[in-house]
Amino acid sequence: MGDRRLLSAALSAALALAPVPVEAPSPAASVPCPYASIPTIPPTPASPERDPGAPVVGGERMGTAGLAVPDGAPAPPTLSAMSWVVADLDTGEVLGACAPHLRRRPASVQKLLLAATVLPKLSPDQVVEATDADLDLPADSSAVGMIPGGHYPVSTLWYGLLLESGNDTANALARTAGGDGGVPATVAAMNAEAHRLGADDTHAVTPSGLDAPEQFTSAYDLALIAREDFDRPEFLKYDTAPTFQWPAQPPKDPKGFQIQNENKLLTEYAGAIGGKTGFTDEARHTYVGAAQRNGRRLVVTVMGAEVVPARAWKQGTMLLDWGFARPAGSAVGRLVTPEEAAALHKPSPAAATAAPAVAASGDPAAKASSGRTGPALALGGAGVALLGGAAFVFVRARRRYRVSS
Template identity: 45%
Template sequence: MWTKLVPVTALIASASLTSGTAYAAPTTPVGGDALGSHGLVAPEGVKKPPKNEATSFVIADVDTGDVLAAKDAHGRYLPASTLKTLTAVTLIPKLDKNRKVRPSDNACNQEGTAVGLSPKTTYKVDDLFRALLMSSGNDAAMALAETNGGVARTMSDMNAEAKRLQAYDTVAKTPSGLDKPGQSSSAYDLALIARAGLANPAFRGYISTKTANFPAPKGHYEISNHNKLLWRYKGMIGIKNGWTSKALGSFVGAATRDGHTIVVSIMRHEGYFWDEVAKLLDWGFSVRGKVTPVGKLVDPLPDPQAIPRASAPASHVTPAAQPPLLDTAGRKQSDSTKLIGAAVIGGGLLFGLIWLGYGIRRRRRGGSRV
């Protein structure tokens, strides 16, 4: 027995970002009204997508953003480790990949899947992202969050990034995806986040790596990618799978064939989903460009911090640029004293000009003096 976290259309009214900017969230399904359906939404004139056991799924064309088919696209469920895609999309631009990190005991002792971090070993941020996306290391997720300034700051950053991407079904409570009350995502959001990640070369590099050497207290050991389709599906790029006893199976993955990329996301699958995902990818490739899409993966909203501000006119002087003494005196003046001050300053200026003219005439008559 399980309960969906919230209704599809119960979207928040607004979301405050770390920059202080609020993005107004829509009250209709993101990507198109048809995506608000709980049932299967598929194009007409072609064979329906292969049957699968996922409660929710999305098949989309990464290049165009066209959603080719979906089922309960905006249904909000526990994401498990697929949430690590948001962790990576958020933190890759923020952290120097060559920065060296000595993980805390807290990071090394995270429950669930781990890459095996040791507090006695120094890692590069690059190593930690590899562990996060290849080996689904919950310890790596915590180490990255702590490197970013702590869990609270990282959750704020991740949720801000989700809203910027218009992934309004997503609420991050942990950097790893470990179950926590209130945490959620949707098949639509997972596809949206994946599309943003695929635009980042570093993200693509991590998710497509099959095996890699990983630092250890003495030497190194080999880690491998948990995405089984990397090893056996033609054109597979990778991305992320996840599982917990409450979330059940979840997955988001993308593949490229003939210069086109298809992404598939599934949520709440009770069993072995790899073969079903492969068939959904096959179907996506077979219909892309031939059918009317049922929806759209929307583009990210503009980042307010990236919008240049208009420069002030050259004659503008801010209060901070004024002499402190005159500024303080000016604030204490009444209207009458300001008028008197203006008269005094004006009179002094006139007197100065007369005196200057007199001096010039004297120099012309008597010559310069040393």
């Protein structure tokens, strides 16, 4: 309560100092997403403000902070997810979305970007020797149970990554794929792959999705990344295996053990073709899943969910049901192709001419105005930005974050 009173006073002071806009156009009100009532939502990092001058990837309706559904469509289900997208994997049609470009921590759905980046680079038969660094993880982190000095084929590591969400296998795959550059080289490659796909809300810091400052993605970006993965038969082979026998590593592990697929969509939803679960305290529950019915392949991405009204994968099934009931062609946006992303990233002649002038000016104000807008104030899961000269005020909740993923 003390933090809330402090926040209220700070907001009042900031608003009192802010200049009063004259004839400022009021933005169109966004339609709020159907949101389940939750008594307590743990605080999570504030989502960065997007650059208002940047193009909205996927179409103008994807720029909403609220709900985007086709005109006349029935309301989507009421969920606790802060953002979500339902899209057609083949046509790229976005059938519906809630705050699709809201940037949040990814948790273990980040492993889908690792797969999209590294799967084509590594031979499944290559044998990797586990190191202590691979297992340098928080005590409560999700891990398969690699043993330092153990030897594991790359194919085995993919099963550990996608079935058991092993952060140790994520580190081993990233280290191996990075060559002399190790894990940092692979993280850089992950960011390059996100950029190639048009996933401009995404910035990877860890290969596994364990929380890190400045690590974000969005529901829209996750759909782009998932589309890349689901078009690869080798990814589907690893991602949909119900179980896998983890190999023995004598003498410490003379028998090995069985691991199970954690994605309940595969056993509980007709037509399921794969997906990935995720959770950290900073991300909350995240989920990506896909299913096929009547020749249509739909993907659902869910971010910032609680276990109300159901677990994240179950909320995904509710969105998939809603999406499959929508007729083809009733889209509110689209998943861009890499070619379309490249065109978006290509600077206009005017921008290319103006950019050197700003960089050479040496004017700190000019340089600041060319970047993103300032950070937002986090309050109860929502961002409040006091712009137009108002001061930014921050109240940081002190808590210990659990980092399992």
